[in-house]
Amino acid sequence: MKVIDLRRYRLIFILFIIVLSLQILLVSVKFTLKIVYPFHYRHLIEKYSREYNLDPLLVAAIIKVESKFNEKAVSIKGAKGLMQISSITGKWASEELKIENYTEEMLFNPDINIKIGCWYLNLLNKQFNNNLSLVLAAYNGGSGNVNKWLKDIRYSEDGINLKNIPFIETKGYVKKVHKSFKIYRYLYKDI
Numbered sequence: 001m002k003v004i005d006l007r008r009y010r011l012i013f014i015l016f017i018i019v020l021s022l023q024i025l026l027v028s029v030k031f032t033l034k035i036v037y038p039f040h041y042r043h044l045i046e047k048y049s050r051e052y053n054l055d056p057l058l059v060a061a062i063i064k065v066e067s068k069f070n071e072k073a074v075s076i077k078g079a080k081g082l083m084q085i086s087s088i089t090g091k092w093a094s095e096e097l098k099i100e101n102y103t104e105e106m107l108f109n110p111d112i113n114i115k116i117g118c119w120y121l122n123l124l125n126k127q128f129n130n131n132l133s134l135v136l137a138a139y140n141g142g143s144g145n146v147n148k149w150l151k152d153i154r155y156s157e158d159g160i161n162l163k164n165i166p167f168i169e170t171k172g173y174v175k176k177v178h179k180s181f182k183i184y185r186y187l188y189k190d191i
Helices: 002-036 042-051 056-067 087-096 104-108 110-127 132-141 143-150 168-187
Strands: none
Touching (some): 042 056, 056 132, 087 110, 104 110, 132 143, 132 168
């Protein structure tokens, strides 16, 4: 009788250790992922995501891919700040949003950069009926290009979705943001 009880308790103890080890591993993986996928500027991202009807985790994923949360980032093409706003988009947005005394240097200001980026994403959402892949392709490759691709049978069979994105950078960008968005939803699902 005692031998059977000892085996049973030993098995329960081993199962307990395995479950505990898995939980510790999961917590450490999540902790490590939060270092790689941070949520800096959360208050600004949440503020402007609410204002422009966006998922804040999507905005965080875009910033992660665009600038890795470096507010001083400048792309090869001259896009600036966290959300990599181009000079043309910055000027246009500053007029539409009535940003007083606007200068390009303001694109390095996280508050202004995130506001403009969210405003622009909201416009793209309206233009492309909240189709995330089209919105991301337009954010990176230009809405004019996306509209051309939708009319071209080589890139769109139905004029609504893209089966292929001809710009390699934009194709990779859309995939990266989708992947980052999934990770952000896993890590920060509490918001």
